[in-house]
Amino acid sequence: MPRHPDVPAYAPDIYSTQAVLDPYPHYAKLRELGPVVWLPKHKVYALPRYAECKAVLLNDKTFTSGEGVALNSLTNRFSRGTTLNSDGEDHTGRRALVAHRLTPRALRTMKEAVECQAAEIVDAALARRDVDGVDIAEALPTAVVPDLVGWPQEQRKNLLSWGAATFDVLGPLNARAAAATFRGLGVMRFARGVVRRRSILPGSMGDDLLRAADEGKIARSECPALMIDYLVPSLDTTLSAIASALHLFATHPGQWQLLKNDPGLIPNAINEIVRYESPLRAFSRKVAEDTVLAGTALPAGSRVLVLYASANRDALEWENPDTFDIRRDASRQLGFGRGTHGCAGQGLARLEVQAILQALVARVEKIVPTGEPEWGLNNIIRRLHRLPLELVPA
Amino acid sequence: MKISVDHDRCEGHGLCAVQAPAVFDLDDDAHVVHQFEGGTVPPEHVEAARSAVNVCPVAALRELT
Ligand code: HEM
Ligand code: SF4
Numbered sequence: 137m138p139r140h141p142d143v144p145a146y147a148p149d150i151y152s153t154q155a156v157l158d159p160y161p162h163y164a165k166l167r168e169l170g171p172v173v174w175l176p177k178h179k180v181y182a183l184p185r186y187a188e189c190k191a192v193l194l195n196d197k198t199f200t201s202g203e204g205v206a207l208n209s210l211t212n213r214f215s216r217g218t219t220l221n222s223d224g225e226d227h228t229g230r231r232a233l234v235a236h237r238l239t240p241r242a243l244r245t246m247k248e249a250v251e252c253q254a255a256e257i258v259d260a261a262l263a264r265r266d267v268d269g270v271d272i273a274e275a276l277p278t279a280v281v282p283d284l285v286g287w288p289q290e291q292r293k294n295l296l297s298w299g300a301a302t303f304d305v306l307g308p309l310n311a312r313a314a315a316a317t318f319r320g321l322g323v324m325r326f327a328r329g330v331v332r333r334r335s336i337l338p339g340s341m342g343d344d345l346l347r348a349a350d351e352g353k354i355a356r357s358e359c360p361a362l363m364i365d366y367l368v369p370s371l372d373t374t375l376s377a378i379a380s381a382l383h384l385f386a387t388h389p390g391q392w393q394l395l396k397n398d399p400g401l402i403p404n405a406i407n408e409i410v411r412y413e414s415p416l417r418a419f420s421r422k423v424a425e426d427t428v429l430a431g432t433a434l435p436a437g438s439r440v441l442v443l444y445a446s447a448n449r450d451a452l453e454w455e456n457p458d459t460f461d462i463r464r465d466a467s468r469q470l471g472f473g474r475g476t477h478g479c480a481g482q483g484l485a486r487l488e489v490q491a492i493l494q495a496l497v498a499r500v501e502k503i504v505p506t507g508e509p510e511w512g513l514n515n516i517i518r519r520l521h522r523l524p525l526e527l528v529p530a
Numbered sequence: 531m532k533i534s535v536d537h538d539r540c541e542g543h544g545l546c547a548v549q550a551p552a553v554f555d556l557d558d559d560a561h562v563v564h565q566f567e568g569g570t571v572p573p574e575h576v577e578a579a580r581s582a583v584n585v586c587p588v589a590a591l592r593e594l595t
Pocket of ligand 1: 201205219410419470481485
């Protein structure tokens with residue numbers, strides 16, 4: 137798809153190793169160039185500013201997901217059948233199935249158990265004192281989600297690696313995506329096996345799906361993709377947010393003191409963490425009909441890239457966007473997406489991050505960085521890979 | 531100014547109630563309750579109500595003109 141001659145272009149690859157490790161300077165340049173910027177390397181119109189990202193997310197008739205949200209046509213073909221990759225009534229039906237066990241209402245009964253697990257995780261970390269923050273961040277999602285989804289005990293150790301692979305292939309078809317493709321297919325194969333053997337834990341969300349299939353509400357062949365909807369986006373994303381929270385509070389001791397003085401700030405701090413270090417960099421949409429966005433004509437069939445992580449740093453929307461401040465009202469951040477495809481698991485994610493922060497605030501005086509943090513390499517997920525910290529008990 | 535609620539779409543995330551407690555609340559089942567549903571939002575609550583529309587993560591709230 138050729139670009140319109142008036143649209144500014146940005147030649148550097150925003151998925152290069154350098155850009156993946158340090159994306160914000162690239163996003164700043166994109167925002168400076170304009171509201172719609174052509175990326176010749178990926179043949180997509182990038183939307184680096186808040187207003188256009190939001191407008192596109194809210195207009196799911198023109199900007200569709202059914203032909204995929206990746207920058208990789210292979211993935212877009214393989215991932216049909218998930219909630220993420222569907223439009224209209226197909227989407228509404230899948231979303232209802234997937235979301236009803238994830239609403240804050242449905243999660244209420246879990247709250248206490250999650251808080252207990254979070255307290256145990258923080259106590260264990262405090263006993264060690266010198267920790268890798270990523271281990272803390274990993275512990276809660278991997279303790280909570282597989283049981284909730286009903287994933288059998290076997291193969292749980294693969295879930296994180298499968299999740300990361302599935303995200304990698306949602307970016308452009310680069311070397312990282314190619315390397316991940318085999319692992320990405322592994323999760324699909326396993327999900328099919330789980331559905332076939334019915335090796336799902338009873339009473340779980342996955343069990344609900346299979347029963348909906350028994351009752352003829354959905355086809356059994358749809359179940360594996362829907363299982364993946366629950367599993368893949370639920371581990372790495374939340375892990376990213378918890379690890380970034382630890383990193384941000386370690387490097388902003390004044391903000392940690394504010395949170396300790398007033399734990400009522402935690403819900404807003406979660407929005408600010410997801411704004412400042414958005415776990416998901418970007419997904420795309422296919423333009424279904426000729427349209428105009430911010431004065432730019434976009435032909436049917438072209439693709440736009442919704443850069444959540446850049447929208448959340450847009451100075452046209454946020455005062456001092458590069459400052460981490462848990463007192464700002466960050467509730468309109470786009471890190472969970474927005475509208476029809478707005479994150480179905482955000483209630484669970486908020487519950488987990490809230491539980492960890494509550495446990496930390498009650499027990500930890502200071503979070504001290506003890507070494508250079510390392511960021512992971514993934515096309516979609518921005519998350520820490522190593523985060524050396526000392527936790528000083530209160 | 532009026533605000534419509536798509537009750538099928540609301541998943542009870544409750545962000546609206548934080549932004550505009552005088553306009554939105556959650557019932558015991560965590561469904562949104564709109565104090566002025568079908569009617570006009572009083573001028574003193576319009577600003578808060580707008581920011582509630584703005585933060586609803588699933589776009590269940592819509593401002594009608
Ligand atoms: C901090 C943690 C999380 C972040 C930042 C996050 C972010 C997002 C974003 C940006 C989207 C929108 C995709 C789009 O616009 O196409 C999304 C969708 C989704 N998320 Fe999350 N997510 C998180 C946690 C979770 C968890 C814990 C689950 C499930 C247990 C989950 C399940 C889903 C599902 C099923 C969708 C697809 C919804 C749809 O297409 O209707 N997410 N998430
Ligand atoms: S913010 Fe939206 S989803 Fe949440 S309770 Fe209000 S209307 Fe419902």
